[in-house]
Amino acid sequence: MSKLSIVVPVYYNEDTLMDLYHDMQEKILDKLGDYELVFVDDGSGDNSWKIMNEIKAMDSAHVRLVKLSRNFGEHAALLAGLSVCTGDCAVTKQADLQEDSTLILEMYESWKKGNKVVLAVRRSRDENRVKVFFANLYYAMVRKFVNKNMPEGGCDCYLIDRQVIEVLERLDEKNSSLTLQVLWAGFKTDMVYFDRKDREKGKSRWTFAKKLKLVLDSMMSFSYVPIRFMTYIGVIFDIFALILLISVLVEFFSKGVPITGWSSLMCVILLSSGLILSMLGILGEYLWRTLDASRTRPPYIIDEHKEPEEQEKGEE
Secondary structure, three states: OOEEEEEEEEOOOOOOHHHHHHHHHHHOHHHOOEEEEEEEEOOOOOOHHHHHHHHHHHOOOOEEEEEEOOOOOHHHHHHHHHHHOOOOEEEEOOOOOOOOOOHHHHHHHHHHOOOOEEEEEEEEEOOOHHHHHHHHHHHHHHHHHHOOOOOOOOEEEEEEEHHHHHHHHHHOOOOOOHHHHHHHHOOOEEEEEEEEOOOOOOOOOOOHHHHHHHHHHHHHHHOOHHHHHHHHHHHHHHHHHHHHHHHHHHHHHHHOOOOOOHHHHHHHHHHHHHHHHHHHHHHHHHHHHHHHHHOOOOOOOEEEEEOOHHHHHHHO
């Protein structure tokens, strides 16, 4: 019988963790057969770790707990969970209760049919319109410039085969997007659709700074567009400067118009300086990522790892 691992990254989710477990227990766990729940505490500063241990006490044979030494980000937390899970396939699950747990059953059935990647695609979002707009804008940019296979509605969770997990572990990338790594791997993929609910409990820790980092990581880890953009801008400004120079010389020699204009000159200098600094900033982003990769620091550090009790007894 195949085994499914459910990997849940946890970051300040004390309000929803127990509800999440009861929801899965009521709707899907008794229908999965062999399964394990892998909760990864990504440096939460609340009572999340305590509640995770309470869940393990309730289902000690199926719950695996991982505690990272500090907050490394969701990408690293998911990698940590995937690195210790023992299932033939694994599905990622958010802890905020915005996705119906029954979605996992649909993804699991699709995997049994031979699909090695199953994406949970948002059909609709019951959330703030501004948030939905920027989310759709991000996924539109990803489809246009990074990976055309990104679903229009985007996806927060996915099921991947053991073979895909091994590929992700070999990639060992930092400052990247795990979803885009899964799409990049190119295995046989299916999609299931769901309606994303609004968050009812807890506060989202998905800050603007983290969203901006995801955009930069997505563009710079999987696309040459930022570098190509710099080249295009440089060519455009060269052409514009050449045309301006020719027009100034023509007026000077044909009409005797003196070459003056301190204000216009300063505008051109300031604009050019701003563009140069912007280009240096883009190069700096790439250089920082190169430095970060060259140091070979691990993407996460596991502080504690509590395995299901049956495995612990078997090892003894």
